[in-house]
Amino acid sequence: MNQTSVSVKTAPTFKKKKSKDVWWALLFVGPTVIGLFTFYIGPAIASFALSFTHWDGLTSPRFAGLENLKALFTSPVFLRSLLNTLVFMIVAVPASVALATLIAVLLNQRIKGMIVYRALYFLPVVTMPIAVGMVWKWLYNTEYGLFNYLLGAVGLPQPEWLFNPSIALISVIAVYVWMTIGNNVILILAGLQNVDTGYYEAAQIDGASKVRQFFSITLPLITPTLFFVIVTAMISSLQVFDLLFVMIGDTAALVGPLRTIVYGVYESGFMFSQMGYASAQAFVLFLLILVITIIQFIGQKKWVHYDN
Structure with a gap:
């Protein structure tokens, strides 16, 4: 009898406390959710809808069906930017x-x-990408850049780092790698510090070399971290824009070996006021990222080893 009365008295209190916790949770999560829908999900849906229209940003959008997508895949400029983007990621x-x-x-x-x-x-x-781009733009400068000054001092050729089609993309990739490598180092370092040192002690007793320990112990045990790093790095590389824009800043140069999909979105939308065409390019980039990410998640079953 006493147990029944106690449970009856405590049940409303428990429900009231649970309801209060829910409201506090919504209060803290709310700003993030609102920001997510306002700045990410909402614009993504609007961009998808605009990709089927002709819109200059001022007048009312006109439905265009698949005309923008057809124009994209028959455009040599877009196909070149698609190829450049994939090459940038692959390298x-x-x-x-x-x-x-x-x-x-x-x-x-x-x-x-x-x-x-x-x-x-x-x-x-x-460091802000704009600052990085400005510094490396000076380093790569053909006339008074540091790299060409040093090469000239020892009698070596002084290439046009950013305007020679054969090396321009590699030059920018080198800057991108330098700029992003620190973040990957921190993540991989965190994965390394979670590896149990007992594995290395056992390997040393068996006489395994440092190289053998790296490929047989270290590398397999940090594959979850490497998987995360590779996925995020691929997504980031497919969206490269600011570094290219700061270092080149010239539409004529970006038509060639340095043009990427994101630059095409910027050019079509904000320079030529072709919002529908720009949205179609953004939609293609979204599909590209989605497909590559899905392939990675499917393929990770064969090489990522999770510690159960």
Whole structure:
């Protein structure tokens, strides 16, 4: 009898407390959810709808069906930008992840002053891309840039780093890798520090070399971290724009080997007021990112090893 009366008395209190917790949760989550819908989900839906229209940003949109998509895939300029974007990703991501893994392994050692080295590698990440682009634009300058000055001092050729079609894309990729490698290093370093040292002690007893330990222990155990790094790096590389825009800043140059899909979105939407055509390019980029991400999630079952 007493137990029944106690449960009856405490039930409303429990429900009231639970309801209060829900309201507090909504209060804290609300700003993030509102921002997500306002700045991401809402614009994405609007961009998808606009991709089927002709709209100059001032007059009312006119329904165009699949005309924008047809125009895209019959445009040599867009196809070139699509190819450049894929090449940028294929070259930049493996280079960035491989170098970040090597540097993270080195930074994981017990060396005096290691905190300083870690901070130095992370500095480019917290530097604005505009500042990075301006500095590297000066370094690459054909007439008075530091690189060509040093090459000229030893009698070597002085290339046009940003305007020679054969090396322009590689030159920008090198800057992108330098700018993003710090973030990848921090993430991989966190994965390395979660590896149980007992595995290495057992490997040393068995006489395994450092190289064998890296490929047999370190690499398999950090594959979840590497998977996350690769996915985010691919998405980031497919969306590259600000670095290219600051370093080149010339539409004529970006028509060629340095033109990317995102630059095409900017050019069509904000320079030529072709909002529908720009939205169609953004939609194609979204589908490209979606397909590549899905392929990665399917393929990760074969090489990512989760510690159960």
